[in-house]
Amino acid sequence: MSTSASQAGDVVVHSDAAVLAAATAARLITALTDAQAARGSASVVLTGGGTGIAILEQMRRSPARDAVDWSRLDVFWGDERFVPAGDPERNEKQAREALLDHVPVDPARVHAMAPSDGEFGDDPDAAAAAYAQALATAAEATATATVATAGDVPAFDVMLLGLGGEGHTASIFPDTPAAHEAERSVVAVRDCPKPPPTRVSLTFPAIRRATEVWLVTAGAAKADAVAAAHRGVGEVELPVAGARGTARTLWLLDTEAAAELPWSQRVQENHPQA
Numbered sequence: 001m002s003t004s005a006s007q008a009g010d011v012v013v014h015s016d017a018a019v020l021a022a023a024t025a026a027r028l029i030t031a032l033t034d035a036q037a038a039r040g041s042a043s044v045v046l047t048g049g050g051t052g053i054a055i056l057e058q059m060r061r062s063p064a065r066d067a068v069d070w071s072r073l074d075v076f077w078g079d080e081r082f083v084p085a086g087d088p089e090r091n092e093k094q095a096r097e098a099l100l101d102h103v104p105v106d107p108a109r110v111h112a113m114a115p116s117d118g119e120f121g122d123d124p125d126a127a128a129a130a131y132a133q134a135l136a137t138a139a140e141a142t143a144t145a146t147v148a149t150a151g152d153v154p155a156f157d158v159m160l161l162g163l164g165g166e167g168h169t170a171s172i173f174p175d176t177p178a179a180h181e182a183e184r185s186v187v188a189v190r191d192c193p194k195p196p197p198t199r200v201s202l203t204f205p206a207i208r209r210a211t212e213v214w215l216v217t218a219g220a221a222k223a224d225a226v227a228a229a230h231r232g233v234g235e236v237e238l239p240v241a242g243a244r245g246t247a248r249t250l251w252l253l254d255t256e257a258a259a260e261l262p263w264s265q266r267v268q269e270n271h272p273q274a
């Protein structure tokens with residue numbers, strides 16, 4: 001493992017995708033446990049995608065798993081594929097199979113985005129508006145005298161976000177209306193280059209309410225986008241560049257995804273500089 005820092009955030013590089021998933025699972029267990037020790041509860045925003053789900057699977061397998069008081073954890077999603085509830089493409093379904101159905105979460109504290117066969121039917125705009133309201137309700141519930149929760153989105157303790165090779169994060173894709181959204185916390189997105197085409201996604205204003213944003217990705221296909229974010233490319237062209245936490249932005253990578261970063265930011269684990 002190696003670590004470094006830049007204006008885009010701290011960078012931690014692991015030797016491969018499996019180590020990245022296991023180490024991030026351990027990191028998340030610790031972060032949630034620490035938040036619960038400090039405040040009595042914790043909140044996490046989950047991501048879809050292979051790396052995000054692999055992290056949840058590693059959490060399920062971890063001997064430290066039950067250091068988290070699952071009954072006092074609020075679970076949200078950064079985005080969701082707008083498909084029927086039983087569709088294997090659903091981020092919620094994958095997260096439940098990987099972890100949530102194996103730990104004693106409080107069902108009332110698992111805040112899934114509506115499926116396309118749910119109460120809002122096939123209207124992703126209605127599903128997005130409902131999730132924005134759910135976030136506002138959660139924000140009111142968590143506002144305290146000492147920690148004001150500004151706006152209508154909770155100050156999530158940790159938000160996991162994946163990224164695509166062209167720089168999307170959540171379901172905010174380059175040069176799309178979602179990348180320009182400055183008011184709403186949740187929007188419907190259509191015609192996404194990554195199938196399924198219709199989704200519901202948090203926007204930058206919501207993402208930037210998170211205390212810590214963890215960008216988690218692996219593989220050579222992501223290396224250009226990772227490096228571009230660290231060169232200062234703008235968030236409309238490269239949405240992952242707009243994913244920042246109020247206290248910390250942490251890039252959790254494998255060596256392939258870090259391959260285009262300057263050496264100063266990727267001293268490799270077990271691979272001393274050439």
Ligand SMILES: O=C(O)[C@H](O)[C@@H](O)[C@H](O)[C@H](O)COP(=O)(O)O
Pocket residue numbers: 047048049050051052079080081091161162163164168169170171194217
């Ligand atoms: O619902 C989704 O598809 C995700 O939220 C999306 O943002 C994903 O995290 C990235 O596309 C990375 O996916 P991989 O980790 O599978 O490359």
